[in-house]
Amino acid sequence: xxxxDALQGLLEKLGxxxxxxxxxxxxxxxxxxxxxxxxLADILVKITDCEPQxxxxxxxxxxxxxxxxxxxxVPRLRVKTTDNKELTRDLAEKFxxxxxxxxxxxxxxxLRIFFLSKSLxxxxxxxxxDRKETYGIDSTSGxxxxxxxxxxxxxxxxxxxxxxxxxxxxxxxxxxxxTLIGSYIASMHEAxxxxxVRLNYLGDWGKQIGLLAAGWKRFGSDELLAADPLRHLYDxxxxxxxxxxxxxxxxDKLRDEKKDTTAIESQGLYAERDGFFKKMEDGDADxxxxxxxxRDVSIAxxxxxxxxxxxxxxxxxxxxxxxxxxxxxxxxxLREKGFLEETSDGSSLIDYKxxxxxxxxxxxxRGRTGSTTYLLRDIxxxxxxxxxxxxxxxxxxxxxxxESHFQRIFAALEMMGxxxxxxxxxxxSFAKCLDLGDDVALLSDMIATAQSAARIVIESDPDNYAAxxxxxDGDPTTVADRFGIAALQVQEMLVRRNNNTHFSADRxxxxxxxxxxxxxxxYARLATVLQGATPDIQDxxxxxxxESEDYTNLLRVMTQFxxxxxxxxxxxxxTGLLAYLFRIVDxxxxxxxxxxxxxxxxxxxxxVGARLALLEAVRLVLRNGMRxxxxxxxxx
Ligand code: ARG
Numbered sequence: 001x002x003x004x005d006a007l008q009g010l011l012e013k014l015g016x017x018x019x020x021x022x023x024x025x026x027x028x029x030x031x032x033x034x035x036x037x038x039x040l041a042d043i044l045v046k047i048t049d050c051e052p053q054x055x056x057x058x059x060x061x062x063x064x065x066x067x068x069x070x071x072x073x074v075p076r077l078r079v080k081t082t083d084n085k086e087l088t089r090d091l092a093e094k095f096x097x098x099x100x101x102x103x104x105x106x107x108x109x110x111l112r113i114f115f116l117s118k119s120l121x122x123x124x125x126x127x128x129x130d131r132k133e134t135y136g137i138d139s140t141s142g143x144x145x146x147x148x149x150x151x152x153x154x155x156x157x158x159x160x161x162x163x164x165x166x167x168x169x170x171x172x173x174x175x176x177x178x179t180l181i182g183s184y185i186a187s188m189h190e191a192x193x194x195x196x197v198r199l200n201y202l203g204d205w206g207k208q209i210g211l212l213a214a215g216w217k218r219f220g221s222d223e224l225l226a227a228d229p230l231r232h233l234y235d236x237x238x239x240x241x242x243x244x245x246x247x248x249x250x251x252d253k254l255r256d257e258k259k260d261t262t263a264i265e266s267q268g269l270y271a272e273r274d275g276f277f278k279k280m281e282d283g284d285a286d287x288x289x290x291x292x293x294x295r296d297v298s299i300a301x302x303x304x305x306x307x308x309x310x311x312x313x314x315x316x317x318x319x320x321x322x323x324x325x326x327x328x329x330x331x332x333x334l335r336e337k338g339f340l341e342e343t344s345d346g347s348s349l350i351d352y353k354x355x356x357x358x359x360x361x362x363x364x365x366r367g368r369t370g371s372t373t374y375l376l377r378d379i380x381x382x383x384x385x386x387x388x389x390x391x392x393x394x395x396x397x398x399x400x401x402x403e404s405h406f407q408r409i410f411a412a413l414e415m416m417g418x419x420x421x422x423x424x425x426x427x428x429s430f431a432k433c434l435d436l437g438d439d440v441a442l443l444s445d446m447i448a449t450a451q452s453a454a455r456i457v458i459e460s461d462p463d464n465y466a467a468x469x470x471x472x473d474g475d476p477t478t479v480a481d482r483f484g485i486a487a488l489q490v491q492e493m494l495v496r497r498n499n500n501t502h503f504s505a506d507r508x509x510x511x512x513x514x515x516x517x518x519x520x521x522x523y524a525r526l527a528t529v530l531q532g533a534t535p536d537i538q539d540x541x542x543x544x545x546x547e548s549e550d551y552t553n554l555l556r557v558m559t560q561f562x563x564x565x566x567x568x569x570x571x572x573x574x575t576g577l578l579a580y581l582f583r584i585v586d587x588x589x590x591x592x593x594x595x596x597x598x599x600x601x602x603x604x605x606x607x608v609g610a611r612l613a614l615l616e617a618v619r620l621v622l623r624n625g626m627r628x629x630x631x632x633x634x635x636x
Contacts, residue, residue: 173433215240
């Protein structure tokens with residue numbers, strides 16, 4: 001069914017003699033829903049005499065299965081009438097007997113259409129089995145159009161910048177969210193045939209490194225650093241930060257009173273911090289050696305942690321790595337075009353308001369001492385990455401609090417005349433991660449919390465996992481670890497990015513609610529039932545499937561998969577796709593438990609093949625969905 005002829009042949013066998021009608025926006029070879037959609041439009045044309053494309057566009061797909069599979073919004077047919085409800089009833093009566101649809105329901109101005117359960121498996125199961133890992137995923141959507149003159153061949157490239165923790169500091173809830181969201185955005189693009197560059201932009205430059213160095217002098221230990229690098233650096237930072245706080249408060253007080261703060265800032269830890277950072281910026285060998293030590297051990301640790309989450313970064317970039325010549329180039333261009341101002345105290349800035357960006361205030365590019373700022377480094381980094389990667393798109397996965405920072409970057413690029421670059425950039429923002437708890441300060445804490453919660457759930461009910469091969473092989477930790485990672489991922493993907501998340505170890509591993517553990521568990525149960533069997537789908541007896549509402553509902557849901565994936569990709573929101581996968585999981589849990597009961601009662605049936613074909617199709621849909629989202633299953 002992967003060619004139009006073959007698909008046509010299949011439909012002919014069902015008794016559909018007319019060729020599949022074609023419409024703008026329809027893609028029957030990728031989306032089975034469009035087959036139904038197209039034939040329905042054709043029927044509408046026959047019974048109302050309306051324009052074919054108008055009929056096609058008047059049809060929606062139903063998200064609530066109780067309301068059918070498709071709906072015709074009757075007024076959109078633009079049939080002359082004084083009463084659309086009357087017309088709807090009229091159309092319901094005129095609706096012919098059909099191979100694909102049962103008789104429709106008139107519901108106000110909506111004509112509700114249900115797929116005929118007898119035909120559904122005959123269309124959908126061959127369709128899914130012919131496509132396997134490509135069902136629902138347009139793996140060529142990331143390919144350049146070879147016909148377009150400027151494009152050249154090959155794949156489109158996206159740079160996804162995510163995670164980006166700060167050296168020595170806490171791994172915040174925001175970093176966790178960025179890691180998980182960035183990872184699924186990268187996976188989605190990869191599944192769709194894009195070239196993906198995963199980039200981690202470490203906070204490894206700036207005054208906070210100066211403060212960390214001041215802390216290292218007082219509290220640092222090479223032994224402790226070797227034992228647990230991220231924890232020790234964080235301990236050192238916390239201690240020095242505590243010593244620093246009184247100075248900071250004194251300065252803030254003066255600033256609030258609009259008094260001169262230079263006296264405070266030129267002594268104590270202020271001076272030590274800023275002095276060290278100045279040395280870094282001036283290329284002082286000792287300062288840079290210490291900085292490199294912090295950076296190297298941090299990257300080594302993070303690499304392992306990310307690997308346990310199935311994440312590999314292509315580049316550990318960072319604020320320190322931004323090319324100095326490009327920074328100078330950015331400043332020169334902005335100065336030349338009259339956007340960069342130098343102030344009397346030696347700093348330089350952009351006054352965004354003055355240049356028509358009313359929502360943005362003044363922003364410093366270089367401070368008094370000549371040090372670059374976060375903003376200047378970021379502007380230059382965008383230019384540099386554009387040259388390095390020649391990307392088609394770059395996505396920054398960063399918390400919503402930095403919204404105006406990114407607006408400043410984008411506005412600066414526009415001021416520089418780099419509009420094409422600016423248009424390739426997107427800030428994907430997200431709200432807060434709440435309830436992390438005080439003792440969860442590092443990424444390793446977050447992972448450990450999820451994994452040990454998963455271990456407790458699994459160990460409390462070993463019988464349930466007896467069939468999981470990883471357990472049989474004598475290594476139960478791998479199952480629990482994988483459950484834990486999926487638990488973190490799913491907790492994140494259940495909500496829209498702009499909603500807050502709540503970190504809850506219990507919830508994320510519960511098998512009773514939509515959780516990563518539940519997704520893993522039922523996927524593995526299904527895979528265990530199938531045991532790698534690839535059922536032959538020729539000449540199956542579908543009676544059992546047709547008679548069971550549970551099976552039919554699974555088929556109805558599975559028809560929507562490609563459309564759901566498309567929505568997830570377009571919006572870069574995982575919520576809808578994940579909720580969809582849980583509709584399938586919920587249904588498959590019912591089916592598998594029922595079957596187990598039947599098996600125990602000794603029930604055998606002639607529809608074994610059909611049942612296996614269906615279960616394998618469900619497995620493929622779940623597997624493809626998980627792949628798009630970047631969730632690695634316990635069992636393949
Ligand atoms: N390190 C920053 C932080 O923790 C996030 C970096 C975001 N990315 C960027 N290009 N500015 O807040």
